[in-house]
Amino acid sequence: MTTNAATGPAKNREKSLSPWAIARRKFMKNKLAMISTAFLFIVIILSLLAPTLAPHLSPIPDVAKVNISKMNIAPNGDHLLGTDKSGRDVLTRLLYGGRISLLVGASATALVIFIGTLVGSIAGFFGGAVDSMLMRFTDFVLNFPFLVFVIVLNTILFGIVDGLWVLIGVIGFLSWGGVARIVRSKVLAEKENEYVLAAISIGCSPAKVIVKHLLPNVMSTIIVQATLLFASLIIAESGLSYLGFGVPQEIPSWGNMLAYANEPDVLQGKPWMWMPPALAITLTILSINFIGEGLKDALNPKSLR
């Protein structure tokens, strides 16, 4: 049963699975989640390679330049997905748009998770007055009318900071409340375990107890939250861009491309202009949600212990 010293540590290391390795195996067995991961991976690769790919796929790989002679062309051999009302290639814009939509979604998610985890774990660990103060502040942020604030802040900050980062910052600073609450409640529950007391008794500083002991044990919740947030923040970006308050007009994003659909003429007669970004958004969100579900199953605390 127990391997003796002769077999060496390397072999033992393989035999013992860390809780993370167990979760990874479980995730790999989930077909839907794996297909979704593959799809998301492809979308990310295509978006990242946009500058390299676009010249091969389209005669006009420029995303911004208006081309009066090539307006409203339906998909054909030259323009695989047609051109839009300003004569720009839809496929090129779709590839470049993916970069922006995914970038905004990922950066805003990172920001939200960072602030939410910081506030939530500190509030949960220290409790008492610190907890009350931080949570009242969280409630305050949660009660901001999101849309109004995004529009106002975007207008004020426009021109001072690069448009894209304004949007990421604004979305990030207004959306961390939910994560903070979830992390806090998880930390509160996890804190009751004796290993936290043990960590204090062996001389860990509060920061170390939070980072090394509490966070790894609430990480599963944070990861699942992050995936779901990623999806919803991509939608937030698209929604804002569609309304004209998101990514600046000159930068292509899936939401910006979708904005053409508010003209009845385009919506009814020129589906090649809005169908690709709509599909891209839908499928990406769907796959992210499947991945989130898969992670939730794989990281179920019962399977981790």
Added chain:
Amino acid sequence: MTTKELTEQNSKKKERENLLEVKNLKTYYPIHGGFFKHVVGNVKAVDDVSFTIKKGETMGLVGESGCGKSTTGRTLLRLIKPTGGQIIFDGEDITNISGSRLRKARQDFQMVFQDPYASLNPMQMVGDIIAEPILNFERRNKKELEQYVKSLLTRVGLPESAYYKYAHEFSGGQRQRIGIARALALNPKLIIADEPVSALDVSVQSQVLNLLKDLQEEFDLTYLFIAHDLSVVKHMSDTIGVMYLGNLVEVASNKDLYSEPLHPYTQALISAIPEPDPKLRKERIVLQGDVPSPANPPTGCPFHTRCPMAQEICSQEKPPLKEVRPGHHVACVLY
């Protein structure tokens, strides 16, 4: 037996000094209530407890659930802030130190926890769990540290290969051994064992207890051994303190306490120990009623509501813990 006698002789030769002195320790948990969540009362988990532990000795602390044994242990290690009193450890007053000074002081007193399933971080490798206390205080060569941790693992009766495993791969008894190795890692002077075997099978209990005894001699440890099982405490301790409702009601040497319990509560406890010989059936003292709430303890002696020998004065005056015979302290008006 002979080794025990030898150590007893040794201990008589050199007068042992106090390692831990506890004076009038109080730990209250505030009860918040009312509209503004202000403090409306206190749960007196530990109420005026005093005792001393000499170097190299084991003091047992017994009492029923909720009597404040664990809170006492945790307060002594400064895991809970004491409300009042004084804790003097190895000549230094640690009652009110905090921050990095407290963290530094923790090197010398460690704890073995009650629940081996909750006291080990499920995300850490066993090697890291045991190495962590050392890394909190000094930088060590990685190879050297690994060697040291492995030697600790072997010492507590686990294979070296345990180093690379995770806590979920071990049984309760093995996990408790990991917890003991973690407590030993810093080479502490005092280990507080908070019901270390109450979550284990009886067959495993004795193994862990014997391990603790062996380690005590080898590493020159002092124990505060908290338990609710009188036979376990008898096996382990030199002196025994009996707690009731946050108060220490009797402190005596192992032999005196079992042969001649003085406090009515101790007498009742000892009469409840099962006797293996059926012919030796003895009179059991059955206490009436329940333990009063520590949020609203009775006036006078905390035990007078259930005491078979209660007198009128018991409800008015709280008897202090006084030495009625050499080394035998009791808090009761009868003596």
